[in-house]
Amino acid sequence: MYDYVIIGAGTAGCVLAARLSEDPDVTVCLLEAGPPDTADTIHLPVGAFRMFRTHLDWDYSTHEEPHLGRRRVYLPRGRVLGGSGSINTMVYIRGNRVDFDGWRQPGWGYDDLLPYFKLSEDNERGASAHHGVGGPLAVSEGRSENPSTAAFVEAATQAGYRRNDDFNGAEQDGFGAFQVTQRDGRRCSTSTAFLGPALDRPNLTVETHFQAHRVLVEHGRAAGVTGTRFEEPVTIRAAREVVLCAGAYNSPQLLLLSGIGPAEELATHGIDVVLDQPGVGRNLQDHALVPLVFTHSQPVSLLTANRPENVERYAAEGRGPLTANGPEVGGFVRTKAGLSAPDVEFLAAPVMFADSGLQPPDRHAISFGPSMLTPRSRGSVTLVSSEPTAKPMIKHDYFAEESDLDDAVEATRIGLEIARQRALAPYNEAQFEPPASESDRDLREFIRLYAHSIFHPAGTCAMGEVVDAELRVLGVDALRVVDASVMPTLVRGNPNAATIAIAEKAADLIRGKEMLSRAEEDLRKVDTLA
Template sequence: MYDFVIVGAGSAGCVLAARLSEDPDARVCLIEAGPADDSEDIRVPATAARLFRTKVDWDYDTHEEPYCGGRRIYLPRGRVLGGSSSINGMVYTRGARADYDGWGQPGWSFAEMLPYFTRSEDNERGPCEHHGVGGPLSVADGRSRNPMSEAFVRAACEAGFGLNPDFNGPSQEGFGRYQVTQRDGSRCSSSVAFLREAERRPNLTVLTEARVHRIVVEAGRAVGVVGRRPGEDFEIGVEREVVLSAGAYNSPQLLMLSGIGPAERLGRLGIPVVADHPLVGANLQDHPQTWLVFGHSQPVSLLEAGAEHNVGLYLRERTGMLTSNGPESGGFVRTARAASADPDLQFSCLPVAFTEGGLGTPSGHGISFGACVLAPRSRGEVTLASSDPTAKPVITHRYYEDAADLETAVEGVRTALEIARQPALAPYTETALAAPVSDSDTDLRDYVRRHTQTLYHAAGTCAMGKVTDAELRVMGVDGLRVADASVMPRLVRGNTNAPTIAIAEKASDLILGGSLPSREKISDQVR
């Protein structure tokens, strides 16, 4: 029996476990379906793609995407301590001020969220009005500085775009190098940042390889969870709250398996209805990304990361290619199509030939860059395949269902082609490995449909105002909250790891009533 049970030890769950256990009188249990994050491929930034389709990946795919030629699109998600922050590209961006203000939820404006970003942050550039220091999450300038990543920024400037030294500063627009969640050149996941120290507390229990099957609800209140670990079933009781932090795919799946969801669909699967919630699993959003890929003869791509001198650099100095987060540089662009004053495209550049959604093996040196649609209008959904809790959910993003998203993506490819023509990129764009056959609207649309991939930013499936209230409580069920990217009513314009951590920071204050014990008390407890 615990005071709090947190389901999912990802970007949000690790934060919640750390913050809630700061109260020494609170008994906290954090449950993770995957293993501990002890793989060297997790710690070394440049080897993240080697984790795809392994035991630390939920290994999801979309259903046949009707507006992308019926393709099934690979959706890697972390199934390990740290969740997707243990396998992601480590980019630290927050989105636009208007994203949070536009949610229309009390307490969630950008001005009210900024203190939660800075509370987490330990930015090596030092404190300012936009950044914090001293928090658990290390935010740093990338150490790889691949010449292709630098050339991409110069080429964008040659194409007429401005420089931006801080995408989390006064403005998003412009091109530059991303800051990353790294500590001394190694990945600083949510697990590394928040859980490492918290695990030493006697009031925090962390269970790995323990898959929750459903939430137990009695008389309208969540009273525990049931699931299975290798060789045994388990049931864990809760006195205060169950908090779902399983992500935009798994949190709605768990709600539906527990009888909280669209009553008609649940009935067809033989799942007893606890609360009729038609919008659980709806409102699914993501940033659809379209890459251009070029081959060249320069020995500077990440294919060289495993060379002896690069391994030596990493071991001795924590610098060099093995510190590359992948998308080292990029930028934000506001096109003429933008519906607001904020960017509608985000560009990323990878110093490697990126093929098959990261599953392909490059045959030679290359560079990849392209744009995602930042404010998509299309909406997908997560549904159940069966009442078996081990069955994968059915995920349909419906990328480009709204034709406006397709036209914005076309502008992204057109802009990427213009950047590719600039002198700074000439040494790295010798051969087009993946590019449209022409820049006609027809060919660009066809290319987008055939080559779109996820940018790994799923959100919205347990949205505030639809599934939860503004305090993240599931409407109609007591003692149950959701705290992860699924609660975003609308996807932010940027990478989702930092916003998810900030959501969890705020959720911990909501749960604890805004009061935390003193740091001295915490230190005494750890000692």
């Protein structure tokens, strides 16, 4: 029995466990399906893509996507302490003010969340109106210093776009280098930043290799979780709350397995209905990326990362290609006039990134392309059976809305125009798998053939639909969801930073309730004594 049981030690779960266990009077149990984050590949930034489809990856795929030629799209998710923050590309982008204000949830506007972003940060640039120092999370300048990605930024300015030195500052539009969640050239996930320093606390228990099966709901209240650890059945009970931090695919799956979801779907799988909640697993969103890969003969791509001189430089200085996070630079643009904020993020990496990153690079290349930030299309996460270890059925329904495809065509044209600029000439000797032409018809076909996920799922337990503004599951007591699934709409950018802020705020929401409960208990004791 613990006060709080947290399911999922990913980006949000590690933050929440660390923050809640700061109070020595409560006990916290953090559960993770995967192993500890001890693999060297995790902490060496350039190794991110080598973890795809390993034991550290849930290795999901969509079911057939009807608007992508019935392709199945690869969806990596971290199955390890730190979750997807232990296998991602470490880009630190919060999102745009209009994202958070657009949620229209009390306490979740940009001005409400900015203090939580700053609370987490230990930013290499120092404290300012937009940045914090002294927090657990190292936010640093990239140390790869690759000439091809620097040339991409220069090409964007030659194409008429402005530079932007801080995408988390006053304005998001423009092109420049990303900041990354690294410390001294090593990955800084929320496992290393938040959880690691808390592991010695006697009131914090971390269980790895625990596969959660369902939340126990007794008399309308979450009472614990059942699952297996090393194939042995285990039940762990919660005196105060159960918190799902399993991510945009697994949190709704666990709710469904627990009897919380659309009654008709639950009945199909023979699951007893605890709560008919139609919104569970719906509203799934993602950023689709259109890959533009240009090959060249310059020996500067990440194929050179393991050369002896680069290994020596990394060991001595923590710099060079081995610190490369993948998309080192990028930019934010608008596909049309009149938009309130950018609807496209460009991501540029000094490597051949083909087939969702699953095809091993075999030549020098630079890869960049538009990530579509504001999709109108919505997908779903549903069950294939009541078997808890069965992977969920994921259907993103990319480009179901025709206007999403229209925007992607315009964004692809912007990318191709940047590719023609003189700064990129040394790195654009040929295009790998190019479109047949730049006509609307051929670009649409190109997008359907090659667009893929850039691994930013969200929205499946949305505030206002599945959870309230304090992230409590509507209709069930003592149960919350704290991860990217609670976002009503995706943020404009890589959502890891926003997920950290969500967890920071959730810790305050939970602790605020806890402090109120203790005050009430003290008052009752006083009344009893009186």
